[in-house]
Amino acid sequence: MTDVNSSDGLMTPIRPEQLEPGAVIAQSLDNQWVPARLAKVMIARGQSLDQVGRQRNQEVRAEYFRSLINASQVVINRAYFYNNDAINHDFALEGESRTAHQRLLASGAIVPFLLNERHPAEEPPAHLHLRRDGFTAWQETLAGIPATDRVRCVRMSWDGTSGDQENRERTRVRLFQPFAEKVQGLTAKDIDVLAAQVGVDRQDADRFGRRLGEIVAFSNDLSVRRESVVRNTLYEEFVSAPGTNIAEGRYDRGKPFAAEIKQLLDLIYNVNLADALGRYPLTPVGSLRRVVLQEAREARSTAGFVEDPEQLLTLLRRQSFAAVQDQLTPSAVNALSLQDIWRLRQTSAWNGYIRAFGDLTADPGAFQDSVGLVFDRYVGLNAEILELAREHGRARPAPWRPVVEVVVTVGAAVFTAVSGNDVWEVAGSVLPLTVSGSLTGSVQLVLRNRIAGRQQQRFAREIAAVRLASEREWAQFHDLVRQLPGYRDAAGPGATGTASTTTQDNEDLPEY
Structure with a gap:
């Protein structure tokens, strides 16, 4: 049994309720985040994330800095540290920026979120897309933190046997199950409202609704077969170009409503981690508003x-x-x-x-x-x-x-x-x-x-x-x-929304 308040050399493990009340989850740091307007251009031109990398990284980096300016604490999925250029740009080489990153980690301003790992420098599962140079720089950055400092890392649970069964179960219940439920509930929404909010023309609303029905049926079938409903699987079927790596971010303009479906799936995914941790997502400009989900939800612990x-x-x-x-x-x-x-x-x-x-x-x-x-x-x-x-x-x-x-x-x-x-x-x-x-x-x-x-x-x-x-x-x-x-x-019902994005993969517990 691990004491959640004990420290493991470099790391101090914490539970979600031990995050600061003002902690946020910055949605734009997802390695697939693209503003809605840029996503539509990418799809129309058949471009990948790398092909719009310069423009996208400028916006991601601006949102990254804003989150550190406007919130007392920012929770970041551990994979983003080594897969997101807007973040690892600062510690790729030794110097002032790496030192600043180390200080932000040690002060608790930045908190890595761990899924299955018990340490932020732990090698990720083999199936997880990994930028090796970024991961090496991340390990070096952690190794260079003074011995007297600690990095707070949050996980669903630190208790349990060596198999970490409790963490896996809490992660399923708090992350993956809500994601599947929200996807499978899309056709229970007011389709006309949903279509208007994601920018579908009124005359295409019925066709959009039928496409949502296909997503729900596909998701239900996965659940019945006891397979995990994760964003990458839905991307492969409804958004991404066939035969491409999801991490490449090449979306198929031949798939009906690929841009709008991407934004919806990303919105659902984006709010999940924030909900699971009892905190609010920090929504970037150009991202779909949560009101689109037409959901009844309880207040987060940070507000009444x-x-x-x-x-x-x-x-x-x-x-x-x-x-x-x-x-x-x-x-x-x-x-x-x-x-x-x-x-x-x-x-x-x-x-x-x-x-x-x-x-x-x-x-x-x-x-x-x-x-x-x-x-x-x-x-x-x-x-x-x-x-x-x-x-x-x-x-x-x-x-x-x-x-x-x-x-x-x-x-x-x-x-x-x-x-x-x-x-x-x-x-x-x-x-x-x-x-x-x-x-x-x-x-x-x-x-x-x-x-x-x-x-x-x-x-x-x-x-x-x-x-x-x-x-x-x-x-x-x-x-x-x-x-x-x-x-x-x-003017116009479309004023209620714009567009959004986030990440998910697969192992014993699928990647989040």
């Missing part, structure tokens, strides 16, 4: 429920913020180095920002009183980021008009309010209530530059779960929102 229509309305009402003196921001977050990120996390500005956000999520009902402090701390943090970029001559400053955006989803409806910089807008994209989970949703807080820039610093986090008791409460909330000054209906 908002159940009162009046209280929900306060989240969308206009907020007042102090005037912003600093009118510049770095034009790209990935102009920074990992050492800059480490230094930033040591500043009082960063610590104040994280504390303010923690207070907000601990009591979302006090949003009116606490969001102003989060905004203020965010402005201060941006000034620190700009200063770090300037030190290296990498600032390339851009005009900055910071705003707060609150996104409330309930069922298939999305309401968005933007305030700050003398601007206030509130809009709704409302689709019909669905039978499954129609009265649940979430509240997301976004802090961003009103002048769009895809790789600029921005923040997007789920701060509360929504649960309305009945359609009466939903109607009351909808009526209240429509009475807000300047409210408008957003």
Whole structure:
């Protein structure tokens, strides 16, 4: 029996409940993540992930840095350390960046998630796609961590016999079974709503629904034969080009709705690990929103429920913020180095920002009183980021008009309010209530530059779960929102979603 609080030389094993309350799982670090717009271009042109590698890596790296800026702790699947160039770029060679990575590991800012392994440097199963040079650099990085430091690693269970039976069982129940259940439930959704949210034309909705039926039937057949329902298997059948390695990321334009199905499978997969660990996924820009799944779900342990229509309305009402003196921001977050990120996390500005956000999520009902402090701390943090970029001559400053955006989803409806910089807008994209989970949703807080820039610093986090008791409460909330000054209906049902991605393979326990 292993004591989960004992340390094994380099490593301190922890359970999911021992993660920090503000821990997140960064979806974009999946070695298959592609923004929806880029995925469609890839499929149309028959390109692989490597062929769009430069553009994709820039976006992944920006999301990686954002996660380390905006969250106290980031959980990363151990395979991504050696298979994702956006991450292993920093420790491929000895130097300042490798040292920064070691410090982030030792401080608990980065936590590897282990599936079957009992140590982060353990050789992965033979079936798992492995970039040997990345894995060697990962082992060297771990070996170079000072003997007095420890790396926190999270696993479903550390208890049990040498066969780790308890970990395998918990992983099946918490990861693989929910994935299969969500896939097999796709045809129980409102197909018209689902089609609209993933960008399928209205006239193709029936054909899309039949394709989903084929996926569900295929998945059910796997389950009946007691074979694991994993994303790679579904990719092979419905998304990937025949005869290609899944890791190559070459998707088949000849397979009906390959792009839309990829995004759906990826969304389902992406939220699974976050759910299993009791934390929220950090959703990248250009990723499908969870509301697409039309699910009834319990709140994660990091946030409470908002159940009162009046209280929900306060989240969308206009907020007042102090005037912003600093009118510049770095034009790209990935102009920074990992050492800059480490230094930033040591500043009082960063610590104040994280504390303010923690207070907000601990009591979302006090949003009116606490969001102003989060905004203020965010402005201060941006000034620190700009200063770090300037030190290296990498600032390339851009005009900055910071705003707060609150996104409330309930069922298939999305309401968005933007305030700050003398601007206030509130809009709704409302689709019909669905039978499954129609009265649940979430509240997301976004802090961003009103002048769009895809790789600029921005923040997007789920701060509360929504649960309305009945359609009466939903109607009351909808009526209240429509009475807000300047409210408008957003054009088109597709405004409720965009697109997403993640990873899965196979062994005794399939790869996750």
